[in-house]
Amino acid sequence: MWTSGRMSNAKSWLGLGMSLYFWGLMDLTTPVLSGTPTPPGRLEAFLSDKPQPHPRTKRSWVWNQFFVLEEYTGTDPLYVGKLHSDMDRGDGSIKYILSGEGAGVVFTIDDTTGDIHAIQRLDREERAQYTLRAQALDRRTGRPMEPESEFIIKIQDINDNEPKFLDGPYVATVPEMSPVGTSVIQVTATDADDPTYGNSARVVYSVLQGQPYFSVDSKTGVIRTALTNMDREAKEYYEVIIQAKDMGGQLGGLAGTTTVNITLSDVNDNPPRFPQKHYQMSVLESAPVSSTVGRVFAKDLDEGINAEMKYTIVDGDGADAFDINTDPNFQVGIITVKKPLSFERKKSYTLKVEGANPHLEMRFLNLGPFQDTTTVHISVEDVDEPPVFDPGFYFVEVPxxxxxxTTIQIISAKDPDVTNNSIRYSIDRSSDPGRFFYVDITTGALMTARPLDREEFSWHNITVLAMEMNNPSQVGSVPVTVKVLDVNDNAPEFPRFYEAFVCENAKAGQLIQTVSAVDQDDPRNGQHFYYSLAPEAANNPNFTVRDNQDNTARILTRRSGFRQQEQSVFYLPILISDGGPPVLSSTGTLTIQVCGCDDEGHVLSCSPEAYMLPVSLSRGALIAILACVFVLLVLVLLILSLRRHRKQPYILDDEENVHENIVRYDDEGGGEEDTEAFDIAAMWNPREAQAAGAPRTRQDMLPEIESLSRRVPQTRAGSSAVHSYVLAKLYEADTDLWAPPFDSLQTYMFEGDGSLAGSLSSLQSATSDSEQSFDFLTDWGPRFRKLAELYGAPEGPAPLW
Incomplete structure (x- = not known):
């Protein structure tokens, strides 16, 4: 590696030598950059490319590429090249100017000598080349000596970047038991160095960690399996480290690494196995259909789809009584009840259950059958079952x-146990809060207890209960849906108040109003209304009614010439009839005002001249009038209160407590004629009569419904006629607000005739000289017992009637 001083000197000498070389070839290598001739003169660019093979038009500029190495670390500016014009005599008269990319910032030029230097550190990976422009000017005049033209400075690459895995770390999956050479994943390393220059960017891959399980292709980076029979159940995860080295892997190259996390995916290479060959289970005979009996599990070492199980019952005497389903979350077999069980019919069952993989791989079939079997023994346990209704749902239509x-349906239930206990029926009052229905306690006859109104409630959903006599906790229930059928019991009527107007200048036959009607009934064939004038207005000379035959009618004038001064308002009664049966009708009144109108029929005024009081009332007069009205209201209220007290029954002593169910006799009794004073239903079954007859519209008592768990007599004689009579009397007592509470107090207004015992008055006994005979009690004893047997009165001491 050269020092900065040596490199600078060497490049200066190199540039000088190349300048001398190209000086002699300048005329032959000058390219044509412009179509116009240029003045004589030449500018040299050092480090030029190969010369042109044929001569071109002479020109002063010769532009080729300059080359400079990247990553220069010296302190002096890096010499790039030299620009020189043949018009330059060396006296400093020529001024060189550099412009373009990086001029003055990255590159500078000596304006006298034309030397170009790099004053910043260059990085080819940031920028590979710069395009600049050079110009030679006359220093004194500033006139261009050479035409401005462009040249390129290219940055030469050095190996200063290591390979990098931009997508790492990698995650890959390969099936277990894959053969050798199975492709797993391809990794790619990129080198920022110039791939066209030397080996700086030529990368070679190798495995640093992960052998001998995996290998990598040194050129492509494809990772492959290197061992057979890699078992996921033995080892599932592998961490492989791949290295990428540039310079073709030669010594001195730069290297980078990445991690590849490889997971062995599961294949179905393990058959399922039951850990138990025998299962023992039990189930109550009362278990509902689809309820769970127990679970079985076949273990499979595989996972996911390969561990999915399908459980089936392949044999056994319980295949028709039980079913098995697979839980997809836990892969267990859930045995459920398929049909109702009965301990009395069959006490135990045996099932043979198979667990198998539904997804098989052909290459592993040699490992054996992918299913296993186990035996399940199920015992049925006896329970006391509640009564069962047949059918399990009732639908009743009632007008x-x-x-x-009226009896609308017979509800039937039976005890499924061997003991076959007696059944008692009742209605779940939460399902019938309006107490519209009553059920006979022994026969299950469902009857109406109140008038039904389809317009109020068109459907009733009640629940009838059945209780075992010997085990009151066993209660069955059945839903009963009652549809109330429509009958024509509502007359049609106007939906609103109709008010129309007629102009004083109206003509005969003019339409003034169209009316329609509504009917709360809902006949199957739809509503059809008929309109006509009421009988009292059949010959009305002013207006007439035309039925449109579409449930509407038109009101027309029969004459002209109406006058407000004569009559300002007409009331027209209109008769509306429905289609029946039976035909019902009502009369609606149409109010017609006479109005003053213009020629186009627009209303101007409908009010007659206002009546003016002759004298305005003072504030004192108004207060006096209001005071009189108030006094009249107080008097009316007092009169109403006195009349109400007169209608009350005999007044009881305040000290007596009427909540103790006391029957008070204000006189001697009337024998058998007094039987109207008590309820026959109470003799049958006081609890049921009280529950069914409790008034809903009264607030003076709230009878409690006694529990059905108390013993009820099993014998009873009677007829539906008696039921109908009692229920009708109960309804009358509920709706009569002036009557005393039905089950708490009875007042007798007179003795009555026909008593065998005569008078029982203590006053008469005190004044009589003869002794009073009480033999009538002995005579009445058998009668009470007969009544008890007839109406099912509860056992115990005879009541005081």
Whole structure:
């Protein structure tokens, strides 16, 4: 390596020698840069390329390329070359000027001698060449002595850049068990040096780490497998280090490295295996269909798609009772119930389960079958099962005008156990908050308990419960959907208040209004309305109605010449009828105002002359009027309050507590005629009657529904007629706000006739000389027992009727 001084001297001598060489060839090597002749004179560019093979037109400028090495580290400016004109006599009369890329910043020129120097460190990788322009001027006059022209300074490369892997580190995958020479990935190193100059950019690849498993092509950088039978289950990850060295790998070259992380991908080379050959499981007979019984697992050393399993039942007496599915997340076989089980029918099952790989590779079939089998024993455990409904869903259609107490459906359930316990029915009140329905406790007859209105509720979704008598905790349920069918029980009517106007100058037959109607009913064939004048206005001389046959009607004038002074408002009654059956109708009133209009029919005024009070009222008069109105309102309220108290039943003592379910007799009783004073349903089953008959519109009591778990008598006689009567009476009691609470208080207004015992009054007993006979109690005992047997009264002491 030269020092900066020696290099500068050597380049000066080299430039001088080349200048002398080209001085003699100047006339032969001058290229034509312009079509116009130039004055005599020549400028030399040193370090020129090879001379032209044929003579050209003489010119003073000769431009070729200059060359300068990059990365000069000397302290003195680096000599590049020399410019010289043959018109230069060496007396300093010629001034050389340099312009263009880098002029004055990277390159400078001695304006007297024409020497060019580089004053900055040059880097070919930043810029490979510079284009500059030179000009020779007369120093005294500034006149150009030579035409300005361009020349190029090229930066020569040295090996100052090591190879680099711009895309590293690399990640690659290759299947396990791949044969030798299988391509894994190609790595590429780039060298910033000039690839056209020497070996500075010629890269050679080699493996520094990763042998003997992998190799690399020294020229292309392709990494390949170097060993066979690389097993992912033994070793999955490999870290390979690749080196790239320039100068063709020769000593002194620069090198760079990168890391390649290679993963062996899985192939299906391992068959599945069950760790257990026998599984023991149990399931309750009440387990629902699709519920899980247990899990089996076949282990596979592979992963991903190659470890996927498919489980099937291949044999056994439980193939029709159980099913098996594969969990895709954990690759386990889930055994589920396929159909309802019964301990009484079959107590155990045996299954033969197979686990197999669905994805196979032909080249590994010689490793053996890719499936395995195991045996599963399932025991069915006995449980007390709730009642079962047959069918499991009820759909009932009921007209909305059905009578209260009508049986609309018979609900049936049975105990699936061997004991076959008795069943009692009830309605889940949360599904029927309006208490529209009632179910017979023993027969399951579903009846209406309140009037149905399709326009209010067109669907009812209720739940009927069935309870075992011997085990109240076993309760079954069934959904019952009741569709309320429409009947024509609503008359059509105007959807809004209709108000029209007629001009005083209206002509006969003029349209003043088009009306339509609405009907809350929904007939299957659609609504069809008929319009006409009401009977009391059939011969109306002023207006008429024309039915449009499209559920609308037109109102027309029958005469002309209306006058506000004569009559400012007309009320036209219109009869609207529907298509039935039965045909229902209503009368709507159309208010027609007489208005003053212009000739085009535009309303000018519809109000008659306002009535003017003769004298304006003072503030005191207004206050007096309001005070009178207030006094009248107070009197009305007092009168209404007195009338309400008169309608109340006999007043009870304030000290008595009416919440203790007391039956009070204000007089002696009336024997059998007093049976109307109590509820027959309470004799059948007080709990059910109370639950079904609890009023919804009253706020004076909130009866609690007793639990179905309490024992209910199993014997009962009666008919649906009695049910209908009782339910109708319950509904009347619910809707009568003046009646006493249904199950808490009864007041008897008179004794009644027909009592076998005569009077029981204590007052009469005190005044009578004879002893009172109580033998009637003995006579009535058998009657009470007969009633208890007939209506299913609960066992225990006879009630006080």
């Amino acid at each position: 909305e005008d059905v009578a209260i107490g």
